[in-house]
Amino acid sequence: MAVTLCLPPSAGEARKIVSYALAERQTVIAVPARHLVDRVGNPDEDAVPAVWLDIATERARPVHVRFDVVDPGATGPARSRLLGRVRWQGGDADVYGTYLGPVSEEN
Numbered sequence: 516m517a518v519t520l521c522l523p524p525s526a527g528e529a530r531k532i533v534s535y536a537l538a539e540r541q542t543v544i545a546v547p548a549r550h551l552v553d554r555v556g557n558p559d560e561d562a563v564p565a566v567w568l569d570i571a572t573e574r575a576r577p578v579h580v581r582f583d584v585v586d587p588g589a590t591g592p593a594r595s596r597l598l599g600r601v602r603w604q605g606g607d608a609d610v611y612g613t614y615l616g617p618v619s620e621e622n
Contacts, residue, residue: 517551518596520580520614524549524571531572535582537564537601537610542582545618547575555599555610564601566610579615584608 517523524530532553535544549571557564566582583592584603591597591611598610 518598518612519549519551520596520612521548521550521578522575523551524569524575529572530569532567532569534565534567537566537582537584540584543579543615544582545577545579547571548578548617549575552598552612555601557602560602564603564608564610566598566612577618579618581613581615583611583613585611 528549535542546568547570551569553567553569555564555566564584581592583595584601585591585608587600587607587609589609591609592613595611595613598612600607600609
């Protein structure tokens with residue numbers, strides 16, 4: 516897939532795949548700024564959908580991103596990117612990702 520919501524990792528940078536469950540219609544998480552969306556989907560037929568990120572493990576400051584699960588064909592939030600389709604509560608749904616900004620100590 517190779518989509519980033521902020522910055523892609525640098526060539527040769529240490530990375531690992533991390534999954535995040537999308538248990539709600541909207542999920543906000545802090546992730547390293549340097550990342551790639553590896554995939555979205557359901558680990559198995561009845562599982563909660565998830566997004567897998569290929570994240571930089573060093574020197575990447577954290578940023579907030581939001582994942583929205585919307586009805587198929589519905590328009591995602593402003594500035595969002597369509598990441599893929601998942602099974603959601605017995606039907607299909609589209610997953611959008613949005614960069615929200617750097618994590619600050621005030622948040």
